[in-house]
Each structure stands twice: as structure tokens, then as C-alpha cells.
Amino acid sequence: MSAVVAEHDKHHDHSHDDHDHGPAKGILRWIITTNHKDIGTLYLVFALVMFFVGGTMALVIRAELFEPGLQFVEPQFFNSMTTMHALVMVFGAVMPGFVGLANWMIPMMIGAPDMALPRMNNMSFWMLVAGILLLASTLFMEGGAPASGWTLYPPLVLQTGKALPFAVFSVHLLGISSIMGAINIIATIFNMRAPGMTLMRMPMFVWTWVITAFLLVAVMPVFAGAVTMLLTDKFFETSFFDAAGGGDPVLYQHIFWFFGHPEVYIMILPTFGVASTIIPVFARKPLFGYSSMVYATAAIAFLSFIVWAHHMFTVGMPIVGELYFMYATMLIAIPTAVKVFNWTATMWKGSMTLETPMLFSIAFVALFTLGGFTGLMMSIAPSDLQYHDTYFIVAHFHYTLVPASVFMLMAAGYYWLPKWTGNMYNEKVGQLHFWLSAISVNILFFPQHFLGLAGMPRRIPDYNVQFADWNMISSIGGFIFGISQLLFLYIVIDTIRGGTGIKATNEVWDGAVQYGGGGTVGLEWTLPSPPPYHTFTEAPVVVPIEYEH
Amino acid sequence: MDESLKQKNARLVQILVLVVIGMFGFGFALVPLYDVLCDLTGLNGKAETVAAEETPYKVDMVREINIELLTSLNEATPLIFRTETKQLKIHPGEYHTVNFYAENKTDKVVVAQAIPSFSPGVVAKYFNKVECFCFKQQTFKPGESKVMPMRFVVKPDLPKDFKTITLSYTFFDNTKASVQN
Numbered sequence: 001m002s003a004v005v006a007e008h009d010k011h012h013d014h015s016h017d018d019h020d021h022g023p024a025k026g027i028l029r030w031i032i033t034t035n036h037k038d039i040g041t042l043y044l045v046f047a048l049v050m051f052f053v054g055g056t057m058a059l060v061i062r063a064e065l066f067e068p069g070l071q072f073v074e075p076q077f078f079n080s081m082t083t084m085h086a087l088v089m090v091f092g093a094v095m096p097g098f099v100g101l102a103n104w105m106i107p108m109m110i111g112a113p114d115m116a117l118p119r120m121n122n123m124s125f126w127m128l129v130a131g132i133l134l135l136a137s138t139l140f141m142e143g144g145a146p147a148s149g150w151t152l153y154p155p156l157v158l159q160t161g162k163a164l165p166f167a168v169f170s171v172h173l174l175g176i177s178s179i180m181g182a183i184n185i186i187a188t189i190f191n192m193r194a195p196g197m198t199l200m201r202m203p204m205f206v207w208t209w210v211i212t213a214f215l216l217v218a219v220m221p222v223f224a225g226a227v228t229m230l231l232t233d234k235f236f237e238t239s240f241f242d243a244a245g246g247g248d249p250v251l252y253q254h255i256f257w258f259f260g261h262p263e264v265y266i267m268i269l270p271t272f273g274v275a276s277t278i279i280p281v282f283a284r285k286p287l288f289g290y291s292s293m294v295y296a297t298a299a300i301a302f303l304s305f306i307v308w309a310h311h312m313f314t315v316g317m318p319i320v321g322e323l324y325f326m327y328a329t330m331l332i333a334i335p336t337a338v339k340v341f342n343w344t345a346t347m348w349k350g351s352m353t354l355e356t357p358m359l360f361s362i363a364f365v366a367l368f369t370l371g372g373f374t375g376l377m378m379s380i381a382p383s384d385l386q387y388h389d390t391y392f393i394v395a396h397f398h399y400t401l402v403p404a405s406v407f408m409l410m411a412a413g414y415y416w417l418p419k420w421t422g423n424m425y426n427e428k429v430g431q432l433h434f435w436l437s438a439i440s441v442n443i444l445f446f447p448q449h450f451l452g453l454a455g456m457p458r459r460i461p462d463y464n465v466q467f468a469d470w471n472m473i474s475s476i477g478g479f480i481f482g483i484s485q486l487l488f489l490y491i492v493i494d495t496i497r498g499g500t501g502i503k504a505t506n507e508v509w510d511g512a513v514q515y516g517g518g519g520t521v522g523l524e525w526t527l528p529s530p531p532p533y534h535t536f537t538e539a540p541v542v543v544p545i546e547y548e549h
Numbered sequence: 550m551d552e553s554l555k556q557k558n559a560r561l562v563q564i565l566v567l568v569v570i571g572m573f574g575f576g577f578a579l580v581p582l583y584d585v586l587c588d589l590t591g592l593n594g595k596a597e598t599v600a601a602e603e604t605p606y607k608v609d610m611v612r613e614i615n616i617e618l619l620t621s622l623n624e625a626t627p628l629i630f631r632t633e634t635k636q637l638k639i640h641p642g643e644y645h646t647v648n649f650y651a652e653n654k655t656d657k658v659v660v661a662q663a664i665p666s667f668s669p670g671v672v673a674k675y676f677n678k679v680e681c682f683c684f685k686q687q688t689f690k691p692g693e694s695k696v697m698p699m700r701f702v703v704k705p706d707l708p709k710d711f712k713t714i715t716l717s718y719t720f721f722d723n724t725k726a727s728v729q730n
């Protein structure tokens with residue numbers, strides 16, 4: 001290794017006159033903070049809370065589906081649960097989780113003192129909280145929370161009771177919040193990199209986030225427009241989606257999925273970034289094919305804009321449309337396969353150790369690939385006619401979200417928690433959490449493939465007895481998975497309060513400095529653990545790494 | 550933060566905000582774009598909403614097309630609605646008239662709009678209607694019943710692949726909206 005990071009952390013307690021010296025005291029610190037580490041923590045804590053809220057809703061669903069027949073909840077409330085579970089997990093847990101990681105890590109990874117727009121950063125967090133609270137409040141309104149599925153398709157969604165305008169405004173707030181977050185991330189990465197941190201030397205996590213941020217800026221406004229049209233259709237006599245007035249409900253599906261398909265990549269690209277950051281460290285090898293990773297990410301992002309109607313093979317598209325969207329969708333498998341190949345090649349002949357972050361990463365590579373394959377199956381239009389709106393699609397996207405996005409959020413937690421807190425977490429409990437999660441997630445979702453192929457529709461509270469056995473197994477897996485996550489909560493709290501008592505070194509993981517960056521050393525691992533409130537107030541000089549071959 | 554960095558950030562934010570506004574507009578631009586695309590490609594079985602001229606075509610006596618007619622009501626539209634002919638075989642180029650029957654079940658005035666939809670969607674542009682109750686809203690006095698004709702032709706240039714055309718009409722209750730206007 002021939003990289004050097006200039007002296008920076010010795011003089012930072014007296015080198016920043018333009019900032020206050022430490023955090024404000026008491027609760028006010030968290031409300032008015034503009035510090036990227038504080039805001040990162042807020043986002044991550046919020047995402048964890050929402051993960052348990054959304055998870056509880058999932059357990060209501062799995063409890064009702066444990067046996068055929070109606071046991072616990074009304075069908076209307078059941079449908080509210082499927083809708084709210086999705087909205088809370090997407091907009092409250094997964095997206096804020098990655099924004100939290102971005103806030104904490106991007107400035108430290110590129111040698112910047114903070115995010116480019118700290119005040120906007122604070123605002124976007126509190127708007128997220130407002131949006132989610134507004135969304136949650138619809139549960140208590142006359143007519144109940146939206147029950148149309150998270151896609152909010154008209155005309156069904158227009159039958160929502162009093163909650164409709166509130167749900168629409170909450171989408172607006174969540175949209176504005178994530179757009180502001182995205183603009184901030186783009187400005188930080190474009191304008192705040194330390195000298196020597198060229199674009200093609202950035203850690204993959206930074207690369208995937210800048211591309212994700214562009215996706216957010218491009219598609220969140222389209223979704224905001226679509227729900228605005230729902231609102232005017234309901235209250236202001238427009239007929240965008242109302243057939244009686246000359247509109248077309250299928251138009252909504254086109255607009256929604258123009259947003260919706262890039263949206264699923266907004267949740268998966270930062271996942272890729274975390275995996276590309278963790279795997280080299282625990283394999284003690286540089287990431288295989290760094291530049292191909294960058295280009296593959298960009299290619300996936302580009303393709304995400306031109307494949308949306310693969311969600312609509314059953315609406316009656318002309319055959320040329322079906323063929324186009326089918327082939328275009330299949331193309332995505334190529335850059336994705338490049339990534340899976342590179343992760344595997346990074347591990348190949350590496351000096352691997354299997355600490356919890358690495359275990360989660362390996363499970364991610366295997367299980368995400370499985371989710372990708374079922375995606376490929378559904379890209380085939382004639383087959384999709386059978387899978388459409390069954391439990392097969394439910395199994396598919398949960399494989400790409402739970403053992404992928406959620407697992408990598410957990411992996412990121414284990415990987416950076418010692419850096420954030422200065423304490424080592426309990427490795428034994430971490431491993432237990434991993435094995436329980438990895439096994440139960442498969443008991444939970446794998447049987448749903450069989451249910452879907454056998455024809456069980458999604459979003460129903462009751463089902464034919466022929467589906468009983470696999471549903472029961474799936475529910476058992478669901479409860480084991482749900483309860484196992486309390487271990488993660490325990491570990492996070494325990495580590496913040498001192499953990500095993502072993503203090504984390506600056507590097508934390510053997511090899512993190514050398515392999516934890518992109519084309520440079522992993523800058524965050526050169527800082528103390530925990531890092532001081534302000535870091536890199538003077539930009540470090542970053543020298544590229546050259547590897548011996 | 551020094552001044553030049555502040556300026557750089559401000560400029561970048563301006564550009565990105567413009568992109569956001571542009572994309573918000575793009576969502577709305579998809580509405581007319583979609584209509585144009587539907588017209589061009591016959592996507593989604595959207596039918597013409599104005600009457601076509603009754604131009605004579607050369608009848609293709611070799612081919613026979615099966616026409617299926619369906620009727621349905623949206624939500625709780627308070628009508629009885631059915632077709633007098635459920636199925637008929639025609640030759641492309643030939644003009645036919647079929648009758649639909651609708652009755653107001655209530656003691657109030659009902660204003661309703663019938664929306665046609667074709668399956669397969671692409672045949673819509675080969676199906677010309679010279680007369681249809683769907684071209685405008687229908688007003689039903691309390692208890693009133695109507696026999697409503699629909700006169701149509703399937704153009705002879707209909708591609709050979711299509712042997713059956715299904716045309717479905719749905720009556721939407723527009724009473725509330727039309728009372729307000």
C-alpha cells in the first residue's frame with residue numbers, strides 16, 4: 001500500500017472558527033442540528049423505528065393468513081395493512097435508512113467537512129417525519145387508511161374515505177423530503193470532494209448514491225404529479241383517470257410505473273454500494289472490476305427509465321409493446337450479472353473472514369441473485385400473464401428487498417456501528433441474529449413462490465384451503481424473522497451503551513483502511529472511533545492506492 | 550465554507566430545482582402524450598368519440614368477423630342495461646345496426662355516459678361508428694326506457710389476424726357531475 005492521508009485529525013479542535021464547537025445541549029441538539037453525523041443518526045433511528053412499525057403490520061398480515069378464513073381483522077383493514085406496510089417500509093424504512101447512511105458516510109468517505117447544504121438537510125429530515133406521521137394518521141380516519149395497495153391505482157383508490165387527501169399530501173411531503181435529500185447529496189459529491197478524490201476513485205457507496213440521487217430528482221416529481229391528478233379527479237372534477245369523463249385509468253399505471261420502476265432501483269442501488277464496500281474489506285482484496293461496477297450501476301439506472309410497462313403486461317398492450325418491454329427488461333440482467341460476478345470474483349481466493357457484516361453480504365449476493373432470477377421469469381410477458389398479481393411477484397420483490405436492501409442496511413449497521421460509537425458490538429449475538437434472519441427469511445418467502453405458481457392472488461385476507469400448508473409455513477417463518485430482529489435492536493442499544501467493553505480502533509476491521517475505499521484508502525477508517533463532531537474541516541490530501549499484482 | 554463553494558452549490562441547486570420542476574411538468578405532459586400515442590397506435594382500445602361518415606366500402610365477402618357485444622354498469626349506476634344482440638357475424642365493409650336497451654330504475658333523472666372499449670385494443674381504429682349512444686351523455690327521465698341504436702362498419706383493411714372483435718360498453722353515472730355544471 002502506498003497511500004498516505006495527510007495529517008488532519010491532530011489539529012481539528014482549534015481549526016474551525018466558522019462552526020460552533022460541539023453539539024447543542026439536550027433535546028434541542030437533535031431538533032436544530034445541521035451536523036451530518038447527527039442528521040445521519042436521526043435518519044437511521046427513524047428508519048429502525050419504522051422498520052418495526054412496518055414489520056408489525058406485516059405480522060398482522062401473516063397472522064391473518066396463518067389459516068384460511070377470517071380470523072383477526074376485517075378485509076378492509078387487511079387491505080389497509082398491505083398498503084401501509086408497503087408505504088411505511090419503502091418511504092419510512094428503506095429509503096431513509098440509506099439516506100441516513102449517506103449523511104453519515106459520504107462526507108467522511110470523500111473527505112468533506114459536512115454535507116453541502118446543512119440547513120436543507122435538517123429540513124428534509126423533519127419533512128420526512130411530518131410525512132410519515134400524516135400517513136400514519138390516516139389509520140384513524142373515517143373510512144380507514146388507503147387500502148388500494150401501495151400503487152394507489154384508480155378507480156379503487158378514489159373509494160378511500162376521508163384519508164385520501166391526507167395520503168396524497170403525505171406523499172407530497174415524502175417526495176419533497178427525498179428530493180431535497182437527493183439534491184444535497186449531489187451537491188456534496190460534486191462540490192465537496194477532497195483534492196485527489198477524483199470521480200473514478202470514489203468508494204462504490206458514493207457512486208451508487210450519486211446515481212440514486214439523480215433517479216430521485218427525476219422520478220419523485222412524476223409521482224407527485226400522479227397523486228396530484230388523483231386529488232383533482234376526486235375533488236375538482238378533472239377526468240385524468242376517469243373513463244366517464246374521457247380519461248383512462250391505465251394512464252395512471254403508465255405514470256405511476258414511470259416513477260415506480262426507477263423507485264425500486266432507488267432502493268437497490270445503495271444496497272449494491274454497501275455490498276461493494278464491505279465485501280473487499282472482509283475478502284482482503286480490492287473490489288474486482290471497479291470501473292465496470294460504476295458503468296453497470298449507470299446502465300441499470302438508465303435502463304430503469306425505459307422498462308416501466310413490464311408491470312402492465314396484462315392491461316392489454318399491443319403485441320409490439322409487450323415485446324419491446326420484455327426485451328428491454330431482460331437487458332437489465334446483463335449489468336446486474338456483471339455486478340454479481342464482480343462480488344463473487346472479489347471473494348475468489350480472498351483471505352476471507354466471516355464477521356457479521358460479511359455474513360449478511362454473502363447472503364445478500366446469493367439471495368438477491370435468486371430474487372433477480374424470478375424477476376427475469378416475470379419479464380417474459382407470456383409467463384407473466386400467469387404470475388401477475390399472485391404471490392409469485394410478492395416472493396420476487398421481497399427477495400430483492402428483504403435479504404437484499406434490508407440485509408445490507410443491517411450489514412452496514414454492523415460494519416459502521418463500531419466506527420460511529422467507538423464500541424465493538426457483541427459478535428456472538430450478531431452471528432445469532434444473522435443465522436436466525438437468513439434461515440427464517442427463506443422459510444417466510446420461499447413458499448410464496450409455490451403459492452403464486454399455484455395461483456394464490458396477492459392482497460387477499462382469505463384463501464382457498466389448497467394454499468393452507470405453505471401459508472402456515474410462511475407465517476411461521478415470518479414470526480421467527482420478526483422476533484429475530486429484536487436481537488438487532490438489542491445490539492444497537494447495547495453497542496451505543498458500551499457493547500462488549502472493547503474499544504474500537506480507528507481501523508476497526510483488519511484491512512478496512514486499505515480495501516474500504518474505492519481507488520483510495522477508506523478515509524473514514526483513518527479517523528478516530530468515534531469520530532469527533534467535526535471531521536475533515538481541513539481537506540485531507542488523498543493519494544490513490546496502487547495494488548501489487 | 551468559502552464564497553466560491555457557496556456559489557457553486559447555489560448554481561447546482563438551481564439547475565436541479567429546474568430539473569425537478571421540469572419532471573413535475575413531464576408527469577402532466579404524459580397525459581396529452583398518451584392520448585396522441587393511443588390515437589396513433591390504437592393502444593388500449595380507445596374508441597373515437599365522434600361519428601364517422603357513412604362512406605361505402607367494398608365488402609369483403611370472403612372473410613367473416615365475429616362481433617361480440619357486452620354491457621356493464623360502473624359501480625352503482627341505477628340503470629338496467631343490455632344489448633339486444635349479443636353476437637353477430639359480419640363481413641368487413643358491411644354496415645350493420647344493433648340495438649341496446651337501457652332503463653332508469655329510479656324515480657329521479659339519471660344522466661349517464663356509456664364508454665366503449667375494444668378487445669383486442671388495436672382493432673379500435675378499424676371499427677367505425679356512424680351512430681352511437683356513446684357519443685354524448687344520455688339523460689333518462691324517472692322510469693324512462695330507451696332503445697339505442699349503434700351503427701357501425703369494420704373497415705376491410707382490418708389485418709387478417711383478427712377474427713373476433715369484442716366491444717364492451719360501460720355506463721357511468723354522471724348525474725352528480727352534470728347537475729353541478
Ligand SMILES: [Cu+2]
Pocket residue numbers: 260261264307308310311
Ligand atoms: Cu419494474
